[in-house]
Amino acid sequence: LSIRASSYADELVKTAKTVASPGRGILAMDESNATCGKRLASIGLENTEANRQAYRTLLVSAPGLGNYISGAILFEETLYQSTVDGKKIVDVLKEQGIVPGIKVDKGLVPLAGSNDESWCQGLDGLASRSAAYYEQGARFAKWRTVVSIPNEAAWGLARYAAISQDNGLVPIVEPEILLDGEHGIDRTFEVAQKVWAEVFFYLAENNVMFEGILLKPSMVTPGAECPVRATPQQVAEYTLSLLKRRIPPSVPGIMFLSGGQSEVEATLNLNAMNQAPNPWHVSFSYARALQNTCLKTWGGAAENVEAAQQALLTRAKANSLAQLGKYTG
Numbered sequence: 474l475s476i477r478a479s480s481y482a483d484e485l486v487k488t489a490k491t492v493a494s495p496g497r498g499i500l501a502m503d504e505s506n507a508t509c510g511k512r513l514a515s516i517g518l519e520n521t522e523a524n525r526q527a528y529r530t531l532l533v534s535a536p537g538l539g540n541y542i543s544g545a546i547l548f549e550e551t552l553y554q555s556t557v558d559g560k561k562i563v564d565v566l567k568e569q570g571i572v573p574g575i576k577v578d579k580g581l582v583p584l585a586g587s588n589d590e591s592w593c594q595g596l597d598g599l600a601s602r603s604a605a606y607y608e609q610g611a612r613f614a615k616w617r618t619v620v621s622i623p624n625e626a627a628w629g630l631a632r633y634a635a636i637s638q639d640n641g642l643v644p645i646v647e648p649e650i651l652l653d654g655e656h657g658i659d660r661t662f663e664v665a666q667k668v669w670a671e672v673f674f675y676l677a678e679n680n681v682m683f684e685g686i687l688l689k690p691s692m693v694t695p696g697a698e699c700p701v702r703a704t705p706q707q708v709a710e711y712t713l714s715l716l717k718r719r720i721p722p723s724v725p726g727i728m729f730l731s732g733g734q735s736e737v738e739a740t741l742n743l744n745a746m747n748q749a750p751n752p753w754h755v756s757f758s759y760a761r762a763l764q765n766t767c768l769k770t771w772g773g774a775a776e777n778v779e780a781a782q783q784a785l786l787t788r789a790k791a792n793s794l795a796q797l798g799k800y801t802g
């Protein structure tokens with residue numbers, strides 16, 4: 474049945490199913506050094522490798538994290554990094570039953586000849602990088618592009634997805650539609666329909682095996698500056714209509730980003746989407762909505778590590794319940 478000759482086909486399907494397992498989702502901890510620097514600055518810490526290592530050690534060694542988290546997306550530095558006590562971070566994740574993943578895009582740059590649009594770099598040399606990441610223990614990948622021009626973004630995502638599958642990595646396909654703006658929820662819905670139509674057109678053109686991918690969409694919400702806010706039920710209704718119209722049921726998992734929503738808002742919206750059965754596993758791949766309180770609680774002090782881990786576990790458990798549609802607040 475496989476439309477793709479990848480020698481990894483069976484493993485890709487298995488990895489995707491493991492990451493999309495009931496009651497679990499993804500911890501996105503793949504902040505680039507620049508973004509991690511911003512997070513550390515918010516708690517008054519310098520952006521040194523030692524501080525990034527201390528923070529990431531705290532995250533991956535939270536006891537029992539694997540009950541709620543099936544995969545962790547790492548920045549390249551972390552894939553090769555050890556914990557403060559010298560264990561490989563990849564090994565700590567595996568012991569927790571968490572699949573290690575790797576961010577492979579190289580970020581956005583201005584698109585020449587366009588009207589302030591951007592495109593996402595990283596396709597050059599991606600095959601050999603992916604093979605090396607697999608060797609190092611990664612089993613899935615993430616490519617995040619901000620959608621500026623839909624077909625440009627979709628083409629890059631599809632090439633990345635095909636290259637990942639050729640090298641044994643399940644690609645997370647993430648066309649991020651930014652929340653900025655005053656537009657209402659209907660406008661977001663319209664744009665998202667256009668984007669996902671393009672993405673699946675190019676995924677098919679590139680013979681990507683849908684059973685071996687994961688998606689990371691933005692939820693359909695009003696723009697961040699829109700005065701009319703939406704309830705979790707409305708977000709769920711719009712977002713599920715979008716998915717039903719655009720995403721084939723062969724795709725095993727839909728792992729939403731939090732995109733600047735508050736921790737509780739992200740949980741409530743996910744919970745609302747799981748009030749009835751879906752054809753896919755509808756779950757989370759949050760960075761900020763899992764980490765905000767954890768980071769603040771830590772504040773860079775060794776004596777706060779345990780409390781910070783508890784804060785992470787609280788959010789992870791809440792989202793685990795939301796994945797099952799059982800979050801009650």
Ligand code: 13P
Pocket residue numbers: 501617647730731732733758759760761762
């Ligand atoms: P947020 O959940 O903070 O939006 O981050 C998810 C992510 O990995 C974006 O690429």
